[in-house]
Amino acid sequence: MTLQKQELQRFITDFFNQHMPFNQLLGLSVSHLDNFQAEIRLDWQDKLMGNPVHKILHGGVTAAILDTVGSVAALLYGIEQLDSEDAVKLFYEQLPYGGTLDMRVDYLRPGKGKHFIASAQVIRRGNKVAVCRMDLHNEEQLHIATGTATYII
Template structure:
């Protein structure tokens, strides 16, 4: 078993615990579908209360940006958690409890039409204090609807 394989259950559980304790994530309905050293994936089923344009029935842009932000934040946790693996688990969790978004840029490419939406975030850089992520947001037809870059305080 590689070092990454041994480390993944610990980091996976920490990210899941963090995500599940955020009331907003529960309210909107984000579900983590994958956590690896290279990516974090979330899914969200469409619901009538998430509509942003009642005439066309498309997903609200704020939900799109929130999903990209949450996926990027989770990915930055993965990177930061790995950077701090020399510390005891409790200290890592304490340090990472202060994670927050510094900057978020969203490019909306097409309307959020679909029955389900998925986002995949990857890590561009994980430093001692700041992580930068890139995320892609797809509808259930596999169409790229938005992309985002997030910068997160994580140290």
């Protein structure tokens, strides 16, 4: 990987960890990146509870972490495809215009746990869009939710 691509990965990590107030509010942290996959971690906080009787993670938080990890994976895949200085420059310029076009979440189990790990991988990429598959597990590797999303990149 070129130095520029490594710098872009650091930029993406810093952007999602330090410059997105909603991610900070939830406590999301990009924890692992490679060319085709991303991982985000979330520690349990009572303020993220959707069901206080059973202490279950709110469904909106589940959807948010899946959407975020999918977005990171789509961006990483886009970075890997860059093949020139001009392409890198264009990537920086176009970054603010990316976003989620469509997302589906399947809630498989109640969101119980102390720590949550969301992972995503790109399953299809075109010139302007990427399709990602995302999964959310707790610290015991229980599969809590899965999702598929399409991102404009």
